[in-house]
Amino acid sequence: MQPTVGRTNLERVKTLLWACIGVWTVVTVARFGHGIGATSGLTDVAPWGFWIAFDVMAGVALAAGGFVIAAAVYIFGLERYHGFARPAILTALLGYIAVAVGLLYDLGIPWHIWHPMVFPQHHSVLFEVAMCVMLYLTVLSLEFSPAILEHPLFHRPVFQRLLQFIKRITIPLVIAGIVLSTLHQSSLGSLFLIQPFRVHPLWYSPILYVLFFVSAVGLGLMMVTLEALLSAWLFGHRVRTDLLAGLGRVAAFVLPLYVVIRMGDLWRRGILPEALDGSWQAGLFLLELLLSAVIPAVLLFIPRVRHSVPGLATAATLVVFGMIGYRFNICIVAFDRPENMPYWPTWTELAVSVGIVAGAVLVFIFFNENLRIVDEHGPAEPVPASRPAAPTPEGPGFYTPALRRHSLAFVIAAALAVGFLPEDALFGPRPRPTPVRLARSLEALATPAPPPLRRSFHVSSLAGNVPRAAEPVATRVLVVDGNRDWRFVPFTHDDHIAALGDQESCRLCHHQNMTFDQHSACYECHRDMYEVTDTFDHALHIRKLSDSRGCTVCHSPEIDRRSRDTALACYECHGDMVVRGSIIPTVERKLVGRAPGYMEAMHGLCIRCHADLARRAPERYAEFDRCDVCHREFQDTDHRRMAPYVPMPPGHVSADAMRSQPSAPAAVPVPRPAATTRPEGRP
């Protein structure tokens, strides 16, 4: 019994880890309930993000300690590192399981994860990586199985025979592990060979596989070091600085080798100057190289530093974070995507990765507490002061204070996570709103054009682009581009009024149901460019109809399931919503307060008439239903107001020149000096 349980480092760390697991659980439900799009920041230009960069790329590299130490101990006969072998193999095993679990989150169809085995495509690097990781996971399990089989639980002859067999095949297993690790550690680099256009030249290299392998060896050594220091801190072990210094000395040769190969490759391909050109990529490259290899190598080269705990800890931390950074840079930061579509991971993405790591660490701690991991050989270590007491009948039983604390951390973290979940993750992905804005009224010049277009429009303020010979006529157009994406319809409102019967014609195209408004502007109800807007105010109707008849005014008492679709259509009370002869398709849509997207509303309104005209009067309106009859660019290149910077073509008159010549053949009214906008012109 330890009265101080809960006050130790180990207990604090475990509580924290359980909180991470709580968040992870919530995010997991969201990820598999609503899909990747709802829970990640991934896009079509960033198909691989944090999950691949951290869980897979960095995860595999961090687990490289397993094969490096196994090689040192079993192949090179460096027996004194035997004590590191089991923790390193356990870390590798948990690391690879974490990689596999992380992949399940990233794969769009995770239940097809076994497909590479039955549909092999051996031209894919990813196929090689998948096969190696799978086989290596098996090898690691076998390498680690003695630790489990030694447990009293397995003290049966059959298990002991199995244990003897596995111990006998240790060397072939270790060699297989080294071969597989060599292959897939390097192949993770080869994954990017096919993207010479997207990976920044400072990171892209035809020998990426060599760089990934060498950096993984260096990282593996430092990861084992960091892990030994951390578990010493957690479990109260003595730090074997003499042994760790030995690892550091090897790393002090591997890391410079990595730097030399990387720089040598840049130099050979003539890209070295780019590393010093002052761009942010160059800065990032130098920083990454300094932190991941140069500084740690210098530190480890000094015997006094590599024999001290702070020195080792600093070097190991730098290498671990630096090499993770290397993977991130290739996969995300130095990976080309359009500037207007940056990739930022969502917190839910980070929570998945943190949760997987937390789970792995908890399993690591569990194995350390229950199996012989650290003290496999050599003198038995003192029992960690923090080892939790086994539940005893007279003690608190199963519900130890520690368990209560862990559960509490789990529940609170999970509750907080639910509270902070983004809307998409909570309710499923929903399109972003595209608010619609008022159509603008604009002075334009119209020039005759061949049918079916009949006229071309030019922005008046840029009238300099219109040749005088083209006989421009001043006209007013509504620029219909609700979402201001510069794909507009220059709509000649006045001409449509004239064609449809002057002041009487408003009702043909405009709803008439808004209070004191005979021609409500379209954007007032069709508020989203693509999505349906709900214009029905249920609460208001309840208030207005709050007499005994209440609900049954709209909801027939015979209908059990009251819904909008089983209720009375709006126009059955608000008769003025439907106008005789109107073009608006109101009655057939049953009009229950759902205003379709602006684009759909506009298309529905215009295309019907145009198609009708094209069919009924083909001699005048042939092809009048073609898209480009309405959807037009203004005829100058200038609609983004670039015109002042575009040289005028020869034979064109500037607007100023037109203004100063009152005797110009076509009486062109002098346009306003700038493309003015004013609220939608209402006749």
Added chain:
Amino acid sequence: MSTPDRGDPMFAILTDTTRCTGCETCVHACQRTYNLPPDRAWRWKQKIDDLSSSRFTTIIRRPGSKFVRQQCRHCLQPACASACIVGALRKTELGPVIYDEKRCMGCRYCMMACPYGIPRYSWEAKVPLVRKCILCYDRLKAGGQPACTEACPYGATIFGRRDALLAEARRRFAAEPGKYFTPPGRSGPEIYGEHEVGGTCVLYISDIDLSFLGWRPNLGDEPLPALTWAALSKVPPVIFGVAAAMSGVYWIIGRRMKLQAEAAQRAAGGPGATGH
């Protein structure tokens, strides 16, 4: 349209951007053919009319009322198909690069590999799939032509055998000299897609520079799968080399340690002492 014959060169599409008015009839024909959902403003879309899981083809608007149809290029040696871990993407003999959603596991390596950034993902779905133009493979097999080329009212995008379309493009270059864009440093206009990354089945001729269609302005003529193969072909030697080296080292070091132990034993002088 004649029925496809295996011996013939591949089918292809030629898009002449000078004839395109940006009317999107091809887009709508495609959406109808594949029963695609309406375009919606998802988070992962910058523009509603970008290629997406609801648009296998779209029209890119360029300054000066220029329109360029965007779609899968159906490369002769597609990077996506070489990257696909399960062979869900496959180059067919007729030309189209097709997709088998029953095999796909959703790793999205194809989207990373494509030099044109074409494949899209249905991120909104719970079971998301890779979405891209498949050159109407089923219609081609049945002897027809793709829905887009059939729908184009201006003949801006046409369908045929790749060699016939290349000849047609050159004929247009010759018929109207100066009309089409000549890349800087070249003697005459060029067909975009004739040689890019080993050649594509979707060809373009244009009066504007089309280099914006790839991730880099100049994609080069080398097919991308070769870059990967340079590394992958080294796998067997690495397997045997590393295995042999490790076994050798194990044997040598083991033997040396044994000899050392024996020497130490002899030095200790105890013939009765045992090694282990």
